[in-house]
Amino acid sequence: MSTRSTTTRAPKVEPVACCATVGSTEFDVADATELAKGYAALADPVRLHLLSMITAAGAGGACVCDLIEPSGRSQPTVSHHLKVLREAGLVTSEKRGTWAWYHLVPTRLAQLRAALDD
């Protein structure tokens, strides 16, 4: 309900107009929601730690059994966090025998990084 742009109520102490054409460009809500999901997956120190370890593991990937103890969380909790990262598209999982390897998805990470360039 801002009628400021059509009136002359700019304060005398500040001659510049209140509104430039700020919100004039279109904004893709679906795209923002997809980005937000990615950032939400990063919004937890435990998940940042897991991601850091998976990144450090390189192309071979990281075994879940090596992630549990350093994370300081229970096995179900780690499994939950890995699922969050997986559903956010930040990592992929691969089963080898009884073990599960997790790999980074660098393109997804790059996408989130690029969105911060604005």
Add this chain to the structure above:
Amino acid sequence: MSTRSTTTRAPKVEPVACCATVGSTEFDVADATELAKGYAALADPVRLHLLSMITAAGAGGACVCDLIEPSGRSQPTVSHHLKVLREAGLVTSEKRGTWAWYHLVPTRLAQLRAALDD
């Protein structure tokens, strides 16, 4: 409880050892928590929209009255989201008369971007 690294239980289908020295490097929890707070502030499409508009406003900053209607949320909700962005260090606010201008903090954004380089 992974004793795999001290035993010889590697599956025969996969000769590579399960564990490289993955979690061996130190991990700064306080630093990760600080980063996580930044990403949490980005983990909402409404806040991404607000941030986008504030960015588009440039050096002059964006007036709150111009952010409410494009966001599609009520004035208290927008005020709440701006508070979240402020407390995450992503924006700063400045009062001019009855109006409030919000400015971007590019260094904080750069910090979050750099953390994704791993």
Add this chain to the structure above:
DNA sequence: GTGCTACATTGACAACCGTCGATGTTCACA
């Protein structure tokens, strides 16, 4: 088969988050 290991899923709980209406506060102007 039995038993063990690695990992995922379920269920429960407290804490947190997004949203809005109502109210408070500060400023400008008459």
Add this chain to the structure above:
DNA sequence: TGTGAACATCGACGGTTGTCAATGTAGCAC
């Protein structure tokens, strides 16, 4: 002084999240 506008804060509500114990599932070894 009074009125209105811009923005913040409060209170409440439903939904989501992080956590763990318990349980389920699948593979390996004997």
